[in-house]
Amino acid sequence: MRLSICRYSAEVVASSSTIVPTHRRAVRELRVVKNLYAKGDVASLKTMHTIMKQQKDADELASRAAAYTVALGLKLNRLKEAEKFLPKTKYCPTVIRRSLQIMFEIKQGRVDYAIDLLEDVLNEEEEVYMSENQCISEQALDALYQAINSKENTADQMKRFRNLQRILTACNRRTNRSIDELLESQIEVPMIFKEPHREIPLSNKILEQIPHFLSAEDREVKS
Numbered sequence: 001m002r003l004s005i006c007r008y009s010a011e012v013v014a015s016s017s018t019i020v021p022t023h024r025r026a027v028r029e030l031r032v033v034k035n036l037y038a039k040g041d042v043a044s045l046k047t048m049h050t051i052m053k054q055q056k057d058a059d060e061l062a063s064r065a066a067a068y069t070v071a072l073g074l075k076l077n078r079l080k081e082a083e084k085f086l087p088k089t090k091y092c093p094t095v096i097r098r099s100l101q102i103m104f105e106i107k108q109g110r111v112d113y114a115i116d117l118l119e120d121v122l123n124e125e126e127e128v129y130m131s132e133n134q135c136i137s138e139q140a141l142d143a144l145y146q147a148i149n150s151k152e153n154t155a156d157q158m159k160r161f162r163n164l165q166r167i168l169t170a171c172n173r174r175t176n177r178s179i180d181e182l183l184e185s186q187i188e189v190p191m192i193f194k195e196p197h198r199e200i201p202l203s204n205k206i207l208e209q210i211p212h213f214l215s216a217e218d219r220e221v222k223s
Contacts, residue, residue: 023061026065027061029051029055029061029065030061030068033048033051033052033069037068042078044072045072045073045078045081048065049081052065058090058091059091061187062091063088064092066088066092067092067100068183070085070086071179071180071183079104079108086100086104093182093185094133095182096182098117098120098140099137102114102117102140103140103179106144109147111147111148115160118136118140118144118161118164121135121168121173122164122168135172135174136173137175137178138174138175138177138178141165141168141174145161
């Protein structure tokens with residue numbers, strides 16, 4: 001038996017019979033959280049909150065569940081819930097975590113800090129889990145632009161934003177996928193694969209070369 005690391009979308013995770021036992025609960029919880037996110041109401045957010053409070057793992061599965069919780073909190077303007085679980089998105093691909101952080105700061109009215117986070121995208125040099133890992137979602141960029149544009153006396157902020165926007169484009173650090181689409185992106189799930197049992201038939205020629213495999217009766221017949 002060998003352990004293999006495979007990637008599946010958050011929507012279609014392999015059947016629980018092949019998932020490493022220690023991760024089966026996390027996979028089930030992620031499925032539940034994803035379905036609650038699709039409902040998109042306050043009651044669902046409260047249930048997600050309860051699930052996340054009991055979550056003790058620190059891996060990509062747990063972080064993706066936290067990201068769903070943060071995203072729904074932002075949609076419903078329940079910023080306390082979103083803020084509570086933002087740190088738990090640590091093991092998400094950076095594009096998800098950073099986009100959610102920027103959206104949260106925009107909701108809080110902290111535009112300058114949101115621009116700082118946007119600048120940090122250019123400094124991301126960690127190992128990538130997906131091709132867009134070091135990018136930022138266009139949804140977050142659009143929201144930041146709208147937040148700056150809706151306020152007065154933000155010429156300096158808009159200038160800085162535009163400069164960063166051009167650099168992000170030049171460095172290919174933008175993705176047109178929405179946060180919802182990013183949440184559905186591939187996720188790492190440890191899997192167990194059983195090696196198929198192979199029966200190797202022994203030919204007469206092999207048996208003749210290895211006579212000690214033959215029974216006493218077989219040797220008498222042969223002689």
